[in-house]
Amino acid sequence: MTPPPQPPDRDFDDEIAHHIRERADALIRSGWDPPEAEAEARRRFGDPAGVRAALEAIRRGRGGPLGAWGRGFLRDLRLAARSLARAPTFAGAVVLSLALGIGAAASAFAVLDALLLRPLAYRHAERWVYLNATTPSGAATQGQHAAQARYWLTEGKDVFDGLVGWGSDQVVRLDGLEPEALSVVTVTPGTERELGIPVVAGRGFTEQDAVPGAPDVVLLTEAYWRRTGADSSLIGRTIRLETGPAAVVGVVGSGLRFPSYGDERQMWAVLRSDLSYLDRSARGVQALWGLLPEGVPLAVQQSRLDARTAALEEQQPLPNPWGVRLRPIDALNAGAETRQALWVLFGTTLALLVMGLVSAVNLVLVRATTRTRELAVRTALGGTRGALFRLLLAEGLLLGLASGALAVLVARVRLLAVDPGFETERIAEARLMLSPTRYETDAARADLLRRLEDALEARPEIGGVTVVSSSGFAFGDPLEAEGRRVREDQPELVPFAAVQEDFLNVLGIAPVSGRGFVTADAGTDHAVVDADLARFLWGQGDPVGRRFRLGAEGAWWTVVGVVPELRLMGRDQRSGPYQYLLPADPAKTGGYAEFRMRTAGDPARLPPLFRETLRELDPEQWIWSVRTAEEALAEEEGIPRFLVAIMTTLASLATLLAALGVYGVLAVAVERRRRELGIRIALGAGLRRLRRSVLLDGVKLAGLGAMVGGAVAMAGAGYVGALLYELEPRDPRALATAAAVILAVAAVAAWVPAVRATRVDPAEVLRAE
């Protein structure tokens, strides 16, 4: 039977005592008197205290892998771990506070770094500038006019140390598994060399390739090449494009990014030296970058260019002005509003970090005040100050390590999906651009579209199909309500779509006023507007029956119905929320068609179904895109939505941290007031009143914070405006809701300290006096 374990110090005494006892017994057996035997046994043992000290020294001991100091610290860590385990709420709260603050800051910083701070990887990135044409008033626009582009690509390029340019067009590749639309970027020869984009395989373009009449050659981007299997035998082979055959001569690294296609569907073609491209391509050269001569700052170069363009203006006046505005290329990485929004993000995360730290410190302080007695006892038992310090240090270290680990997890949590505010339903959309060679007439096009629509509707998985025959946006013409003054604050773009009468049904949109389209509407001037457009034009009144037009020359449309949200072109701030629908005219069927399909089941099934159905009818017709509504939303909204998602996450974290902070501060306060509380309770203070008073303290704190926060929010609202959709930055409802939430959270956080306050034992407090 083993005896119960004893503390180590007792062990030494027992062992020594046992030995002396045994020796005394042995002496007694050999004839000694018990008392003398005892004394002799002690004498023979020598110095028990010395032995004890030696044993203790051995236990603490030198030796072992870490040495005395290391082993001591390991022991401290173990003690610290045990001590923290006894206070799980405290440890948890500290770790959480730090982790949230650090994690949030880290992940936001990663975003900022990627979008804003990391310099572009081009060679001489800081010297490349973008050439933008200017309007007569001097504002910069995107791109250039053809005549300008022609000039800068030929005579004008001596002003720069280097010049590259490109235009991107969509071309269909026919020799893949499916016809595939790609972005073909036509670049000036030597672009990859000048920008420092590596040639991964094969070769880049040469001047020979740019000679007019030379065979067509293309370069694949590395992303595209890898996506299609990284087959090196492809280099040197000819591929079949809609525009004709082209030989693949090499593979270039990712360098030129276009949001709509990305790198994975991109090829490069070479700009011929006769610049015939400028005549052929609808969009022309979309980007021209010049390399500032060494040592010449942008402002100086700008004035050189201004002088030159002024001279050109005189010699060779054009309908479009010659003016050029230079911009550094890193400005392209994110638009001005996005940059602002990103800095707001940065400020927020710094604030979160500080909150996390303050919360953690508060909580540690609380714990410190409750441990004074424990620490005093340790000191009385012989703990040196150094030992105590090491113990506290070990605790701090453990907490920090745990927080760091958790922070990594927090940083890895990708954006919480932001609820777009409406159901994306179970809808998919597919866009087709009918081949002009195979479908030459309206009748042919209408026939295919009808057959496709019927075939899709025949599928059991598909609940409804509607075809949008044209969609786009009105641009530049002001919206005018009949009989009213034209407003100044016009949206830049107003999306519209020509739809069939089942459009609203299939998409599950019910008109809030009036009706949707019926067959009789085809070819008429009837329109269905969305609620925001109605409000823009007519305020709160019912617009059914009223008329509007775009531009003074435009035709009048009569409103027959109003619908809530439409999402014709995504929720880009630029395009505004105003949209309208027109009835499709079956007599006119253009080459473009959008199919919207609805299913009761999994929307991810719809894209493959669509492909299959189309393939059965026409295997050579390529699909521009087919995706679920959710995917479309995600793609079109790009950066702003991403930012909103982050901000939402951060706001939630901030609320959590605020709760922890309030808890911490109140817990300290209650601890400090222990004596007072104990006395009050002893004197008969009502427990409920006490609890309420602590709760009120918490709520008052939060109220103060909410006021300060509200003021800051109002002041900083302008910066955040870029992120908001359909919401004024100073929306009083939003601010009021935020304040209410924080007050509620504070009340909850204050609950535990409030209850603890009432549990103070007056007897214990008074005894301690």
Place this chain on the structure above:
Amino acid sequence: MPRPALSVLPGTVTSLALSALEQGGRMHGFEVLSWLETQTDGQLLVEEGALYPALHRLEKRGLIRGDWGISEKGRRAKYYTLTAAGRKELARERVQWARYAALMDKVMAPEAGS
């Protein structure tokens, strides 16, 4: 007349203790001491003060294992046993001791013929 007991050479107590535990089995500190006394007819003096630190050092190095038990007399006592590592170490020390002793003999031996 018994010759005076020799003090144990410093550094050899651990070897003695290992050997004692090998041959005597599970013993507590006093038993180890008694065993050594018996084996050497009381000729070798091992100080208690030296024995216990030696035992604890051996325990720390993992060469012996200590466990608390109740003696036949009903007292709380710490018993020690040799571990496998201890056996190996003992074998090593035996070899070393033999070499040392032989070298000592050689050096200390009187000149042949004196």
